[in-house]
Amino acid sequence: MTVESLAAPVAFSYQRVSSGQQVVGHGLDRQADAAALWCAANGHQLDQQLAFSDRGRSAYSGRHLKGALGHFLELAQFGQLGPSPVLLVEAIDRLSRQEPLDAIETILSGLVGSGVRVITLEDQQEYSRVTIAADASKLLVLVVKIQAAHEFSKRNGMRSKANWAKRYEAIKAGQKDPSPRCRPFWLDWDGAAGDFKSNASTAMVQRCFQLSEQGLGHAAIGRQLTAEGFTNTAGSTVTGATTGLLLKDRRVLGEREITDPDGNTETLQGYFPVIVNLGQFDRCRALATARDTAPGRDRNSMRVRNLFAGVLRCPCGLPLGHRASHGGRYEKLLCQGHLDLRCAEQVGWLNYDEEALLLSFMAQRWDKFFSVKADTRQQRELEGQRLTLRTTLAKQQQQAANAEGNASRLLLDGQLGKDTADMLASTVRKATAAADQTKRQLLKVDAALQALLSKPSGKQMGEQIKTKVKAFLADGRQDPSERQRFNGWLRNLGVRMRLQGRHLSCLSWQEGDRWGEAHVYRAGAGKVVSDETLADMAVLGFSEVDREVRLGEIKAEKQMAAKVGRPRRQAKPVAHSVGMLQGKAVKNAAQVSSPTSSP
Numbered sequence: 001m002t003v004e005s006l007a008a009p010v011a012f013s014y015q016r017v018s019s020g021q022q023v024v025g026h027g028l029d030r031q032a033d034a035a036a037l038w039c040a041a042n043g044h045q046l047d048q049q050l051a052f053s054d055r056g057r058s059a060y061s062g063r064h065l066k067g068a069l070g071h072f073l074e075l076a077q078f079g080q081l082g083p084s085p086v087l088l089v090e091a092i093d094r095l096s097r098q099e100p101l102d103a104i105e106t107i108l109s110g111l112v113g114s115g116v117r118v119i120t121l122e123d124q125q126e127y128s129r130v131t132i133a134a135d136a137s138k139l140l141v142l143v144v145k146i147q148a149a150h151e152f153s154k155r156n157g158m159r160s161k162a163n164w165a166k167r168y169e170a171i172k173a174g175q176k177d178p179s180p181r182c183r184p185f186w187l188d189w190d191g192a193a194g195d196f197k198s199n200a201s202t203a204m205v206q207r208c209f210q211l212s213e214q215g216l217g218h219a220a221i222g223r224q225l226t227a228e229g230f231t232n233t234a235g236s237t238v239t240g241a242t243t244g245l246l247l248k249d250r251r252v253l254g255e256r257e258i259t260d261p262d263g264n265t266e267t268l269q270g271y272f273p274v275i276v277n278l279g280q281f282d283r284c285r286a287l288a289t290a291r292d293t294a295p296g297r298d299r300n301s302m303r304v305r306n307l308f309a310g311v312l313r314c315p316c317g318l319p320l321g322h323r324a325s326h327g328g329r330y331e332k333l334l335c336q337g338h339l340d341l342r343c344a345e346q347v348g349w350l351n352y353d354e355e356a357l358l359l360s361f362m363a364q365r366w367d368k369f370f371s372v373k374a375d376t377r378q379q380r381e382l383e384g385q386r387l388t389l390r391t392t393l394a395k396q397q398q399q400a401a402n403a404e405g406n407a408s409r410l411l412l413d414g415q416l417g418k419d420t421a422d423m424l425a426s427t428v429r430k431a432t433a434a435a436d437q438t439k440r441q442l443l444k445v446d447a448a449l450q451a452l453l454s455k456p457s458g459k460q461m462g463e464q465i466k467t468k469v470k471a472f473l474a475d476g477r478q479d480p481s482e483r484q485r486f487n488g489w490l491r492n493l494g495v496r497m498r499l500q501g502r503h504l505s506c507l508s509w510q511e512g513d514r515w516g517e518a519h520v521y522r523a524g525a526g527k528v529v530s531d532e533t534l535a536d537m538a539v540l541g542f543s544e545v546d547r548e549v550r551l552g553e554i555k556a557e558k559q560m561a562a563k564v565g566r567p568r569r570q571a572k573p574v575a576h577s578v579g580m581l582q583g584k585a586v587k588n589a590a591q592v593s594s595p596t597s598s599p
């Protein structure tokens with residue numbers, strides 16, 4: 001809001017106090033009184049609409065630049081304060097205690113450079129373009145004052161360093177620190193005893209170490225603790241990240257790390273109550289280290305074993321994890337929820353048939369899948385959103401303009417009281433903020449629309465995918481970095497794959513909210529057939545006999561799967577011989593009414 005139209009020139013007052021003590025004392029009041037006195041003496045009107053004060057914001061760190069002073073600077077830079085506005089401050093140190101160079105930028109470039117006349121009430125000095133041009137020594141005085149303000153704060157910092165030295169000696173002498181920030185969450189402060197005591201979380205921490213000793217990994221410990229009814233301090237589930245940190249936290253051994261006044265770290269023994277003994281702690285560390293440096297772990301991190309990581313999911317919806325055994329000779333997939341029974345489908349171990357999955361990619365009718373139909377629907381939706389946002393934006397901008405108009409009209413009539421001004425200013429602020437938000441949303445929608453319109457057609461997508469997979473199948477499959485790249489591309493493609501049953505043979509494809517189906521058949525060694533529907537099986541040349549054979553195999557696999565846990569030894573290099581039908585898929589297959597004869 002502009003305030004140019006007042007009869008008497010306007011002065012703004014900026015007040016800053018950095019601590020609660022200064023507020024309670026005479027800090028803000030004293031600064032306000034001095035400003036009013038100056039205005040009376042110099043024929044200015046003290047601005048009552050825009051109240052600038054920062055409480056508890058340090059000028060040493062520059063935090064006050066994010067507060068009221070920052071707001072004032074912005075208004076000044078955009079010429080919103082009228083011609084040659086006056087800023088009243090108690091002393092230069094109210095404006096900045098930063099390093100001299102930064103302070104000069106704030107005060108000189110920011111304020112004086114934008115045409116603001118800065119008046120320091122303490123010594124009645126004016127710093128502005130005019131006064132500095134007339135008397136260059138003013139600049140020198142300003143720099144000296146800035147330097148002094150910074151030095152003063154630095155000395156304060158040193159004083160708190162001296163305080164720390166005293167506290168440090170006390171802690172070293174055995175005095176306990178009751179501040180909640182200085183103790184772990186599993187301890188409370190016992191005021192009567194003058195020492196720490198265990199709280200409800202202690203048992204959780206101890207249980208965490210027990211579970212670790214039993215060989216559970218961080219995530220599994222978190223799940224187990226949650227299952228046993230433990231929560232984190234916020235009352236929600238215990239995560240692997242939490243247990244990982246706990247298992248490293250030497251405060252369970254009673255140790256406290258402390259920094260001496262020179263900045264060196266040392267360890268105090270026996271500062272906290274010991275809740276885990278050293279032997280157990282070390283055993284848990286050793287187990288964690290062993291897991292981190294296990295040979296398989298390193299290899300896995302070197303190459304992407306599961307090419308479909310992040311894309312392929314179990315029928316239950318959880319990701320399928322990759323497990324290799326015998327040095328990678330046997331590759332299996334296992335639902336992430338298998339071991340702790342979160343998997344509702346319990347599909348057990350699946351053979352990781354990478355080639356078949358890739359070939360299914362080749363055969364999928366992507367041109368139909370990335371159909372234009374849904375895209376036009378999405379386009380219509382986005383266009384609708386854009387229209388709504390534009391209407392909203394216009395309304396919000398109008399609202400801000402109206403409030404501003406009212407303010408200047410009342411100002412001209414001399415009827416703008418402080419309450420009305422505050423209310424109008426708040427309306428303008430709110431409406432402007434809302435409009436900014438709308439603008440950002442509008443930009444997002446525009447970008448989405450742009451992306452949609454420049455998206456290749458289903459046919460182009462299909463060609464792209466086929467070319468990419470073909471090239472990868474031809475010579476990229478063994479190269480770790482190629483695998484990494486392929487997996488990244490797959491994730492970005494936006495396609496999700498979900499098994500429909502116990503076999504990789506039956507997949508659902510998902511892109512956005514659309515689903516497609518795919519079926520992959522291993523028709524003998526090196527031959528994979530894939531299509532979208534099981535009904536096509538007959539067309540593809542699979543006979544009723546094939547189906548019977550396959551059903552027999554499924555039965556056998558089921559029995560094997562009942563012996564949960566160990567991956568089954570692969571008898572033949574090719575596990576999936578012919579069309580695989582299971583669960584829902586079997587029912588579908590049964591509907592194939594008249595299978596054609598065997599080729």
Ligand SMILES: [Zn+2]
Nearest residue numbers: 314316335343
């Ligand atoms: Zn599952």
